[in-house]
Amino acid sequence: MVEKIKNYFITNYLGISTGFSLFLFIFIIPQLFEDSDLIISLIRGIIFSIVVGYLVYKFLLFRRNNPNFVPSESKLVVDAGGSLVAIIVGLLFGLLLMLLVNPGQAFYGFSIILRGGLNRNFKSLGDMIFFSVPIILTGLSVAFAFRTGLFNIGATGQLTMGAFVAVFIGVEWGALGEIHPLLHWGTALLFAMIAGGLFGAIPGLLKAYRNVNEVVASIMLNYVAMYLNTMLIVAYIYNRDYARALDIEETAITPIMNLDLIFPGSAINGGIVVAVIVVIILHIILNKTTFGYELKAVGFNRNASKYAGMNSKRNIVYAMMISGAVAGLAGGLMFLVAGKHLKPENILIPEGFTGIAISLLGLSSPIGVLLAGLFYGSLQQGGYYLQLLNFTPEIIDIIIAVIIYASALGLVLQKFVKMILKRKFLEKEDGEPQDLAVEGSDE
């Protein structure tokens, strides 16, 4: 009993006190020296501290409940560790490049990149979140399909369709906003999802019933979407003076949801709330439901799922549809923003492809993708502020791309590196489980 109380106290106390001291150090003390708004700072600080405190509490609770937990035996820890190593490798590549182009400012520049979303505290943090929303969603789209054994390269096309439909409704259906301001935005988003979902279903149907490789089909559909988008914009919502889509109505703009209180001065909007909800939903679908159980089974071993009586064809279509819907949502959120316009350009929107790298980095798990997407956003912010030094934007783009792709690629290469490293020392150190089991060869 005493033990129990003690444990309870330790976990809670530590969690709360960590949160509280952070709160003091980061949010209150600086306020005594600066004359910005204390109330806002308080609100922001409280929220932030509660989150951190909660995480610490959770962690301690977990440690207490699983006293024998050996990190190296948990697949999650090992995999996440792999991602981390990949990221470090990517970052080192970036540093190397910076040393090559501008040795004098390389280390300072590198620290800016590392600081990423924290460069301008909550403003850049908010910006980071804002810019990572589409990436998180496309990453989720790719990841979800991937868990079903499908490679959705068509996220770009689905995103484009979603974006068009959202903007179209944003421009044309202003009457909805008169009923309720959120109705207009919500409808635009809903139809963006539907458009993306339908567009994603096409390669799914082709794959399931005509055995057309979904990679090929979805690549082609990217171009279809691109040209269709150009055509439809010009036909229906064209702003001739600016060669772009018309402005959306104010009611269709993604609401800020008071997030500007926490992240003042930043571009943040409610998109992140939507993204987090999607993360949670997909996480639940994949890990808690029979539907997810089926989808993953189909993804891991289509033959076995067929043997088990699962309708793998239907599942393929559903998976692609959900994947497409999430990409469509990304498109909607990307363009339901004031002062941002869809253009009738024949260019594939790059967010769809970045999603692939993010999905890899996030190990195709929704939560992993959320983190990887935020990481990308952070890098992007770092790169943005790096412009203050003597680096040209082109070089910065390359640096960021190198970091992301080296990380993603690193993960792929890791399997091989692991094989070498493991036998050299990892194995001896902690006897991690081997996934290159002798009995392992699938098929």
Add this chain to the structure above:
Amino acid sequence: MKKLLLVVAALVLVFGLGACSKVDEYEIAMITDSGGIDDESFNQGTWEGIVEFAEDNDLTYKYYKPLEVSDAAYLDTIALAIEGGAKIVVTPGYLFETSIYEAQDLYPDVYFVLIDGVPHEPWDDDTAFNTADNTLPILFNEHEAGFLAGYAAVIDGYRNLGFTGGMAVPAVVKFGVGFIAGAYYAAAKLDVDIVFGDDTYHYFGDFAPSDNFKNMASSWYTTGTEIIFSAAGGAGASVMAAAADNSAMMIGVDIDQADQSDTVLTSAMKQLGNAVQQALQAYIDGDFVGGAASFKGASNDGVALPMDTSRFATFSVAQYDAIYALLVDGTVVVPADYATLVTFLDDATLDYPSQAEVEGTTE
């Protein structure tokens, strides 16, 4: 414990290092619009002007790239440039109109040069224009540049002309109108007939190159068109490729495109560099005058054909200077829209492109 120390060390490194390092300041800043710095168009033309001016006057300069094409991102990048020490910010392209509208009031101590646009409120409807005293919008008389190109081509012996635009936005339409005016003006002067009608007047609907555009241009060339004026930004490359395939010629736009292809007869240039340099000069002289748009045309060296690099057969510098002078002194007033074009040509028998085609309302 060791690990903890490592983490702390890393944190200190990351968050402590930067704080005290000194960062260079850059006085003249440019923000790129959607393209890169080497877009062979606005960004590049403006940037080259800045570089030349800054080098000559020993000023620091730098360009910044926004995270995306949106008003908010543009505004944020302007702020970043100012944080980086900018005293004067140059923004090439009308996409900056709304962000400059806000920035000019947010940063009253900073000067803004907005090329090809006038600051106005966001939102298409209830468009409210406002140019503060610290902002100088620079607009070009595209029709005059187009006129020079059309005139030179016909004088140089071309009789069968075509025009391709990126999209029917006002600036491009003005190029087209001027081009028609120049061509028919020269034809009347030489008393020759030229072929330039609806069939060879077209807007691609895009500023990026594509095989479709190349095919279209090729088909024009094979059916007799001798020269195409392409006011389509990067899509001009498609026309150049088509011209090369057919051993024909084309006319470039915005900046001197002669070195992009041997098929470039000449280019209807906006003197971006000149315009920017004029503004910068005013800035260092301390007599920067904002508050209203400055129009750059023939009268203030704002448009030109690059005679040094043009590939004319007969059209000479003297002939160029002569027509240019007519524009400068107002003897020839180049029409800027279709209605004035009609009165300018004043000859119903001519088969020049129709209003619908020129204003891009056919689609």
Add this chain to the structure above:
Amino acid sequence: MEYIIEMLNITKEFPGIKANDNVTLQLKKGEIHALLGENGAGKSTLMSVLFGLYRQEEGIIKVRGEEVVIDSPNDANDYGIGMVHQHFKLVHNFSVVENIVLGFEDTQYGFMKYEEATEKIAALSEKYKLKVNPKELISNISVGMQQRVEILKMLYRDAEILIFDEPTAVLTPQEITELMSIMKDLASEGKSIILITHKLKEIKEVADRCSVLRKGKYIGTVDVKTTSVEKMAEMMVGREVSFVVNKVDSKPTNTVLEVNDLSVYNHRLAKDVVTDVSFEVKAGEILCIAGIEGNGQTQLIEAITGLRNPSKGKIVLNSEDITHCTVRNRNLAGVSHIPEDRHKHGLVLDYSLEQNLIIQTYFDKKFQSRGFIKFDAMRDNAVTLIEKFDIRSGKGATTSARSMSGGNQQKVIVAREIDRDTDLLIAVQPTRGLDVGAIEYIHKQLIAQRDAGKAVLLVSLELEEVMNVSDRIIVMYEGEVVGEFDPKVVTENELGLYMAGSKRSDQ
């Protein structure tokens, strides 16, 4: 120098289990040394340590008397050690030559020297009577041939020590006989062989000595000539094992499965691979389909279970026509199926044991409510079955199927299918890769199912199993049923003749 290989006091741990616990194995030059042990005893693991796939925590390895460190299969190669894995590691759309030289490419100016390789392989094949055509694609050759390719792969790399991990589990009796003589040839050529097998008869036939493992521990090494099969089995299991299957006569009642004139067309071969097959299985009997591998049994079963569409004929289950039903509906109507290929069909290797155990029943009210999986029910189910069927693994219900030993993977499937308690149980090679103890157990289970009034359809390549377990036998040859027999009357020889196609009874 007495021993060519010595593995001394080897210990290898996996999360939750000591796969090898102070194991010693000494291999003499030129001998065939059998390694015997229950499923999950740690045989494959021990061999993986020797082959450089795992690194032992304790113990040393000596090759030709010298202590060595083997860090990778490449190191193993350098010491002349080769291995044929329990599950082959061949690239299916590569040719035999390409597979053999893979990872050992001999190049000249960056080009593969295929001609020389082909010649060398042909010569080796000739020398050891392997009869392998080096140019053939792997996907076009039989499992037995694939195994020979694996053998060639070792010989091509000049291996002196050859490890065979359950080579006979996937072979037909004929192929087994041939393999045995190949191994003897190899041994007489001076190669040293370690043979893992669960079939004591084979050990008796070819091996010189036999080492026994039990639950990761080393039990001892015996001379095969002087040790009885029963003794070895006892060493391995730790108790006496009975080899005879005790069963009472069957009392067949109503017909459960009826197959009428069933044909299956193969588009690639452009012919029927199952031709007009008819039979019925009654409740309370075990009908066995015997035959040499590749005579249409696989396709027949796939057609019955819904994995493949028949081109003609009718399948009736409990007087209900299920010819056009989906797999799911057949499952629900009462078909259980222990599939032939446990990795292809039977398991989702990346799922945990508990997840694999509900693969056909996850949507059942028992495991699901409103679309959400009931994790507790799933766990309970797994715990019960693990207990009941003695499934051994490192981390119990949460063990990933991939990390389980081959035999235990099979037990997972058997447990799942028997537990589904359906009217018809189709078991295709249910004891493949199982140890004698487990085989005994499974056979008992099959008979128990029969006695509980189920219809059991057994497909087996092993005559012994066919004779011991079944109540009725039909033989398939080239897609047709060529005869029906009573196991109490027919002899193994007689059956063999039918299976080889040299005899057929016209019904």
